[in-house]
Amino acid sequence: MSKLHFTTKHANAATVQREWFVVDGTNQTVGRMCSRIAAILRGKHKASYTPHVDTGDYVIVINCDKVVFTGNKFEDKQYQNFSGYPGGLKEEAAQDLIKRRPEVIVERAVKGMLPKNRLGRKMYKKLFVYAGTQHPHTAQQPKELKF
Numbered sequence: 001m002s003k004l005h006f007t008t009k010h011a012n013a014a015t016v017q018r019e020w021f022v023v024d025g026t027n028q029t030v031g032r033m034c035s036r037i038a039a040i041l042r043g044k045h046k047a048s049y050t051p052h053v054d055t056g057d058y059v060i061v062i063n064c065d066k067v068v069f070t071g072n073k074f075e076d077k078q079y080q081n082f083s084g085y086p087g088g089l090k091e092e093a094a095q096d097l098i099k100r101r102p103e104v105i106v107e108r109a110v111k112g113m114l115p116k117n118r119l120g121r122k123m124y125k126k127l128f129v130y131a132g133t134q135h136p137h138t139a140q141q142p143k144e145l146k147f
Helices: 030-042 094-100 102-112 118-124
Strands: 020-024 058-062 078-082 089-093 127-129
Touching: 020 030, 030 058, 030 102, 030 118, 078 094, 078 102, 089 094, 094 102, 102 127
Parallel strands: 020 058, 058 127
Antiparallel strands: 078 089
16 A cells, blocks of 8 residues: 655745736725735735745735725824834824825835734835836736736
8 A cells, every 4th residue: 555645835935936916006995905915915815825935926006195094094093103212203194194105004004914024024025106107117017906
């Protein structure tokens, strides 16, 4: 009687196939859109997903200035920055931040959904967020991603 040995295939840096995706943020809910983006950056949509390897794809987000919040978050949500000095806590409402730096809203939401270690920091570098419809990554021929 022969014994069958089934081995699990683990991805590594040499076997990872990366793709480029573009996401249009127009009328997208921030949290729902960013959770899907975070899953793509991690590579959880692939059969070759391996937790300890960065198997994710590149994601380009355009029109991030047109994202929407549910409920009263647009007026009530506060983004905090702390300089590290006493009295160095600054707060800014979402409606003010989206006028000043709209990319930060999507970037911070996605970053909070990625692992908090060096692997998560590596995944975060594959995210590119732009306020308008133009992006400099047309040479990579990104595929449009619909949610």
